[in-house]
Amino acid sequence: MSALQPNQEAITAWFRTQARDLPWRNTSPWGVMVSEFMLQQTPVRRVLPRWEAWLERWPQPADLAQSSLAEAIRAWENLGYPRRAKRLHESATIITQTFNGQVPNSFAELRTLPGVGEYTANAILAFAFGQRSMVMDVNIRRLLARAWLGQSHQSPAISSIERALAIELLPLGDQDAASWAAASMELGALVCTAREPLCSKCPIVNDCNWFSQGQPISEIPRKSQKRYEGSIRQERGRILKLLRNAEHPVKIFDLAELAPDHNQFETALTQLLREGMVHENNIGYSLPNS
DNA sequence: AAACCGGGGGG
C-alpha cells in the first residue's frame, strides 16, 4: 500500500476562503510577538480581547517596558500561566535596551528573549517577517501526523520523522512558506481538531492517510498531571501574612526569602491581584538571578 | 531527549 500524498495546494486554497480574520494576521512584529506569547497553551478565543487591549495600551515594546511588571500581570487577567506576562515584560525591556526597540528578525536573536522557544521564534519569523521557517505547533503536528503519517497521536517530543516531514513540506519561497504555516495551522485548529475532527469539511479528506485507514486510534501517551494547589495556597498565606505583619508598607517582595518557588509565587500573587487583596502600588518585587 | 512546570475552560 502506497501512502497517500495530501495536497498542500488544497489546504492553502481552503485557507484563502475559510481562514478566521484574526487581528494578529495584519499587525506589527510586536503585535505578532504579543499574540504568540498569549497563545502559548491558550485558545484563540480567550486571547482575542486581551490582545486588543494590550496592543492599545502598549503599542510598542518600549511602552510596555515603561510600565511596571505589576501592571503587565494585571493586564494579563485570567489568560493563565502568568509567568508569560513576566517573560513578555522582560522581553520588552531587552528589546528596548538591546535591539533599539525593534523586535529582532533572526532566529538566534529571538531565542535570547525569555519566553521565546523554538516554536515562538519560528512563528515570529514567519508571521511577522514573512520568512521561511519551520513552524511546528500542536495543530500542525496533529495535521501532519494524521494526514501524512496516518497516526492519531504523537509522542510528547517532536520526532526526527516529524521534523523531516515538516521541512520537506515547507515551500521554497519565503511568502509561500509563511502562508503554508498559517494555512496548515488553521486547518488543524478548525477542522483537524483534537476531538471530533470535521473530516467531512476537510479539503484533503480523500488524501488523508489517517481517514483512509479508518481513523485508527493508537496508544495515547499520558502526560503526568500533578497538582500544586496546596503549594499555591501556602504561597498565598505567606504573601498575606507578610502584608499583614509589615510595620511599613511593603514595597519589595524579595523572592529569595519569600518564595523558594517562583512559579507558585507568581500564581498566588496573580490570584491576589485579581481578587483586589494586593494593590499594584505594593507589589514591585525583585527577582534573584534575573 | 526527558522531566518538570501547573492556568483556565470545555466536555
Add this chain to the structure above:
DNA sequence: CCCCCAGGTTT
C-alpha cells in the same frame, strides 16, 4: 473528573 490549548525551561 479528564482533556485540550498557535509551549518554555531546565536537567
